[in-house]
Amino acid sequence: MSTKIYLASASPRRKQLLSQLDVAFEQFATDIDESQVEGETAEAFVSRLAEEKALAGVEIAEQDYPVLGSDTIVVLNGQVLGKPTDQSDAIATLTALSGQTHQVMTAIAFANKSKVKSMLVTTEVTFKHLSQQEINDYCATKEPLDKAGSYGIQGGAGRFVTNLNGSYFAVMGLPLYETEKLLNEFIAEGV
Numbered sequence: 001m002s003t004k005i006y007l008a009s010a011s012p013r014r015k016q017l018l019s020q021l022d023v024a025f026e027q028f029a030t031d032i033d034e035s036q037v038e039g040e041t042a043e044a045f046v047s048r049l050a051e052e053k054a055l056a057g058v059e060i061a062e063q064d065y066p067v068l069g070s071d072t073i074v075v076l077n078g079q080v081l082g083k084p085t086d087q088s089d090a091i092a093t094l095t096a097l098s099g100q101t102h103q104v105m106t107a108i109a110f111a112n113k114s115k116v117k118s119m120l121v122t123t124e125v126t127f128k129h130l131s132q133q134e135i136n137d138y139c140a141t142k143e144p145l146d147k148a149g150s151y152g153i154q155g156g157a158g159r160f161v162t163n164l165n166g167s168y169f170a171v172m173g174l175p176l177y178e179t180e181k182l183l184n185e186f187i188a189e190g191v
């Protein structure tokens, strides 16, 4: 890939992951309303947020390069578990995820002045049974606070995972294979 892109994200993880692709990029944050609309499915919700981040980025971008937006949510039995509001919310979320299989949905979207194109990557993750002590100790590290589902697979929660079916990088915030593929399609389609 030889084009330049913009990463419309405040996330240091997404910056780190995007650096693994062979594409030059500039990063900036966007500010959109991240609330779920009543009746909206988890899939539609996460895809809409990725598209809105990319489109908000197009408004900020100085040049008409593709803008990448992304959003990650954790879904347990159809219920969206976003970032925790505080430590006790993180404890409640991890208690719910203990011993269960959940989905991590990451949507990616590319936009420019004339079009937007998105893709959803769903990964199934199974956690071992977590003791109250393990949950409390993990939450005390504060790692859960800025992460969907109150955990970071790349950090202390990696040891909770007994099975993963899908993209590890999508769980961390940006699926590498799919991002490169979507960008190539976006560019190949032209304006």
Ligand SMILES: Cc1cn([C@H]2C[C@H](O)[C@@H](COP(=O)(O)OP(=O)(O)OP(=O)(O)O)O2)c(=O)[nH]c1=O
Residues within 6 Å of the ligand: 008, 009, 010, 011, 013, 014, 029, 030, 070, 071, 072, 073, 074, 083, 104, 146, 147, 148, 149, 151, 152, 153, 154, 171, 172, 173
């Ligand atoms: C499940 C999980 C999520 N996360 C992170 C990825 C995302 O950064 C975050 C979910 O929040 P998002 O709202 O998707 O992203 P963000 O607010 O961090 O960044 P921006 O909107 O500016 O792009 O949770 C991990 O780092 N590891 C994990 O294992």
